[in-house]
Amino acid sequence: MMPFLRNHWRSISFRLTLNYGILAILTTLILIAFLYYEVIGALRTEYTRQITASAKRLSAAYEEGGRTALAAALELTLADRIDSGREIYLLLDEKGNKIAGNLDRPPAAHDSYVGVFEGEVLQDGIPTRGHLQIQTLAGGETLVVGHDLSEMGDISAMIWQAIVAAFVLAALLVIIGTYIFRGELAYRVSHIRRTTQQIAAGQLSKRVSTAESDDEFALLNRDINSMLDRIELLMKSARHISDTIAHNLRTPLTRIVGGLRAAQQPSASPQQVLQANQRAVEEIERLSVMLEKLLQISEMQAGIQRRSFKACELHTIVGDVVEMYTTLAEDKNVSMTLTHSEPVNVHGDANLLASALANLVDNAVKYASREIRVAVFRSGQSGRVVISDDGPGVPADQYEHLGKHFYRLDPSLEGHGLGLTSVLSIVELHGGTIVFSDAQPGLSVILTLPVNSRG
Template sequence: MTAALRRLWRSVGFRLAFYYGLLVAITMLAALAIVYMQTVGVLQQRMVRQVAASMQQLMVRYDARGADGVAGEIANALSDGRNSDNEIYLLTDREGRKLAGNLDQMPSQAPDAGDGVHRRVVRTGQTVIAYLVMRPLADGGLLVVGHDLRDQESIESLVASASAAAGIVAVLLLIGGTFVFRQELERSVGAVRRTAARIAEGELQERVEPSGEEDEFALLEHDINAMLDRIQSLMDGVRHVSNTIAHNLRTPLTRVLVRLHAVEAGLDAGDPQREAVSTAIRELEELAVVFEKLLQIAEVEAGARRQQFAPVALHVIADDVAELYEAVAELRGIALLREPADMAVALGDRDLLAGAAANLLDNALKYAGTGATVRIGTHTVDGRAQLFVQDDGPGIPQAEHERIGVRFHRLDRSVPGHGLGLASVLAVVALHGGRLDFADAKPGLRACIDLPMADG
């Protein structure tokens, strides 16, 4: 329950609705409190004055005519029709016998130095709460003057009902406000979130569709679109420079290789220059491979091959790649195992996905080490097609996981490579709307290509 409340509280719409409902409830309760204090306070003060005046008048009558005069005055007060429903009188003698008044019996507690007190009394057969002032008389009797508090209780009950109604209104505002605010926020923020999600998937041309309003969210949409335009401009510039360099250098590099091969062919086997030429050829061929990989990544990121997508059986790709690298694994003293086949079909480009799987397996064979075991397999999880490669080698430190796939980044520079293999895998996976996950296999590393399954 606590976790559910925390998730609910994280909703901006819920918090706004809660604060709004709380503000309304506080406002209504404050207004009711003012009305209550003004109404009940005035009634209380008037009642206290009336009781005090009546008590004073009766005491004067007692001083002038004794208990008989007080009894007659009480009888007149109860029969004059003015406030008779609320007035309370009681006159007793020294033995506690009732001489006059409308109380059925003596109040339950003794008088408190003449100050007003609230007591539960029986009046004409009904038990009521009353405000009483009690005075002992010179002859040993007791004079009680009071006021029925039922009218005040009615007002308090009315205020309590109104407070409960205010609470219900606040809850309704909270429920309705949560729905309304969330709808409004989703309308305003939803476009931003959807655009951000598409951009995260590699659709860098996406922009937030203007809402047509002139509020703060419209300004935010404008600023985000301006930021995205600037980011895309910078990325296009970097990509253009990289691609231009690769394109423009590939042709002269090929020409140099052709000429060096011709020079190498014209040199004798024992000529010392032949070794130098052979070394230069190997270095230039490595450079040509780098350019080729950069161009391949650029082509994938541009999405030029998306139109060629068709259902691709990942389990068949896993079989082919495992068979292709079986000899390499044997040569390096590594056990290459094909996990039990689990059919997994994704929508994509078979050649690109096969190249991505080959890159993952090639990396595992490079870094797992002699005597290691490398596994390749496929399966489906929650409607997703997955191809994984797992080894029990030294693995990769957790801190390095975020840098996996960065161009030219290599964890172990003693192993031959260019740091572009995983970058191309990431580009291929992004083109297919999937993700590349890495996890600690304890020991070793597990790399998994996760793709949407093909329909049907």
């Protein structure tokens, strides 16, 4: 039995339901106890009222007709058989002898009681407990008026039976409800556990089954599936990046090793050795630049550089970048125009934002035929920078690939394919977005950043 209970006690759903059920039982018992004391109190008040009223009525009869009238009133009251079995009456003369009533004798030490009290009396030879009032009449007679407690005892017994029955029923319902709730929760959680176990075993494509409802578990399952989709995408991206890095490292390293081995040949001249060393140095420097960019991108994606954020003037950064690249554009017979500059304040790193904008403008200068247009303005709670050129543009089906690690639209051009990746990482670090569109002709890049709420 103990292992059985221990196994269930380990279940959080079992403990939660059990604790909730115990709380419900205690609340019910407190409510019943409150009702019990309220009912008993109401009965005591009603008995006191009835006893006081009867005592006044009998005292009035005594005042009108004396002892004889009072005795007749008592006999008449006991003869009407209306609660006569529970009513208590006794009339004693000045010497303590019984004149009328249904008591054998008054309670002990009755002279010391004042008002309505609870006491023991002897009725038809049977000890009885009741609410009593004793008063001394003008002629020295003693009048006892009361009501026995049998009715109150019956009501108390009935209430206690209800309490016990409610407790037993509540306990059964709690036990049954605990097992039902535990089973239901275990059933709903089992889908999640089964999926996580399959994923832990390497089946990353597995997903938690979702229902059409919008209850808490359905929403949780959808959130878990969204998280798993994101994890799978990141895993595929990481795998692709690692494969691409391996490829980009293998090729230059192969060239370096081949050149150095050729320089080691006895027939190699000093000039050939020097050239091999120079090419090896250039290749290593290019690899160093690539690895440095990858490290910078990973740091931005991890959010490490967010700690240096402060208020920045986006329009000033854009103006400085445009001014810096105007001369380079003119050398290629391309005009660069800042068509609109509206004050926009953002929260971020000015150097990173300048680097991202410089990368975008540099690409526009590379591909533009005659004109580059740049604009910065505020739209609602966002600041936007639009960079458009009139170059050959990019096919619409390639937009989704722009910004991927090592992706190059034209592999024949120099570079590692990390420029736009760095730009996207900077923009995501600042909580912004980039959208590519057809400028007809050319490419239009729309960079959107949230404005500084304090500026």
